[in-house]
Amino acid sequence: MYKKLKSVFFVALGCLALNTAEAQTINNSKFGKGLQFVAADSSFSLKFGTRFQMLYQGAINNSTNQLDDRFLIRRARLKFEGFAYSPKLEYKIELGLSNSDIGNDNPAMANNADNIILDAVAKWNFSPGWELWVGQTKLPGNRERIVSSQKMQFVDRSLLNSRFNIDRDAGLQLHHTHTFGTAVVREIASVSMGEGRDITVNNAGGYDYTAKVEVMPFGEFAGDGAYVGSDLAREETPKLAIAAAYDFNDEASRARGQLGDFLSGHRDLHTVFLDAMFKYRGFSSMAEYANSTAKDGPVVLRTDEGAVEETFVTGNAFNLQAGYLFPSNWEIAGRYTTYNPEKATRLSAQEQYTLGVSKYIVGHSLKVQSDVTLQDQPGRENTYLFRLQMEVAL
Template identity: 60%
Template structure:
């Protein structure tokens, strides 16, 4: 039943959040008057450093406006929509001295916040994406404390601003381990021209913005990456497309493992909450290659549970009603960036859920076209995808997205 009190409370809550955000922006702007402004390039944000050089902040804002049109081949029906896919505000810098860094990133669109305020699931609003402090112990070792992305599959670690296609693949949407709250230790070293990067993380295991006691166990994640030909320009091993046009071949190969003890959500850090808990184990393997405008990326994921992934079945039909999302997936994509900064790219994704879950295998074929106006900061991207499931073509999807930021 509709409750005017509840409705009013929600409106007050939204207004309160909006006022808090506005105040923060005004305070930031006022503080900037007393600070020196560094000369920055387009797409690198607005940077401020205090007069005594004990504090700095860089502000970035970006918006992705998206059109999606889908044709249901089974039912001969077409539907479409226009949405603000992402609206992000990011602040990062250092405090006291450069060794102590911080980052705060907020998601402001409904797509960013969606899934929050589920009282039954003890889940709070999902406005906060990243919120952490980092201590750079030395040039090769750093400790992170707070909420950020776990070191899982490469496609998920790559920022949503720097993707080669309009959005990530089906492999990522089914198996990625997303963000979590905890600690991470980042280390890297070189052996001649070979660079090795290692990340270890211990987190709560239930995803971002959870404010209640941990109902399961902890999550343990490790990732090792090898760059046999040295570093990519501009951190290109975590950027879609070869915008730097690498003059020599560059390759990154990585392996990651995640153990979510007593997972209570459908996909570990994401999805519905269940009363039943399972240990979820995920293996990721991925690679990135770039050379003179050509780029290619491949990923594999395999997720298993300690017991049956099935949580609930229909007693009459035996059909699965709820289950953890287990199974395997493979994604490969490649593109070529022309000198006029147009790029053509193709992607193939296969998702093969565990048979016990009764979910269907999906194969998706995607062809994309991008125009980079100011790198990934100002760009237009479009792609067409054809989905195959239950041994037949089922969906044709067209997307167009424009991104602008600073």
């Protein structure tokens, strides 16, 4: 049934695209910018884009020297955005098509979460400097998560992000931007469901509340570069962004708040994020810190022998990365990440050292990236991870 519905959806989408192309005028379309349409009466606009990532990944364990590798479609996306009725009311829809996007190799086992809808959000600019967002999209958490998976400096995000990011959720967000001289200040507050994207059952716990403040003392980055990996704009003057965010997930029911397994018990989760981004003439660096705690302790269920069977992911992590983009659009970058789970969880601490090389052919729209990572876990043999990925975004 799922496959049939999916096929019907894409047939309908193709017909809509053909009809729209005949009825409207294509303008400002070029590689990496999608197809753009504006209604004859300027009552709406539509930009359609698509992208995918082809990934090779291999891992070697020090003790066995055995190579475990695979090819896969890491991400495959369809993106729709534009304005509706007025340029002050924008919208964005993003769909994920790969198994990694959906969240499970078997859609029937998706546990009422992690389906094809990634973003479905309307953004109303109701007053200068103010926007109200309604729908499902990324929460204002750590910088690395907000950076699009298309615009990352490495093949994928860090261990900090995989353990502590608050991801996407459905609800309301209020954004405010203002300036003090050359400095730009942004404040964001959100209220959301607290259980992640596309939940189809009743809320098992309470709501999620997030607040974030960001300061750019030297002004805006070129091309929204505060949320783009690498300094492709080659900033002519130093640019810095510093941010702090706090997230309270009331009676969370999933192991990582908006992500992870649904657990048999609930906990109040408190997460703090601190981050910074710096760019200047091809050099870029980013630092992040995350700390998550659970009221009444993270462990929900133990076996009769006392082993942890269900737990929330709590503890802290730190990530530091930097890179330099040469005039030839080759980039070399390094990353260090440390993850320290709370002892009660019995989860394994880990340090990762990553060296990456990228070639940007058409910015982040057409690029090839590769990296090698040393995974160091106390009490276990080290593992080396090799990745090579191609990104194509139309």
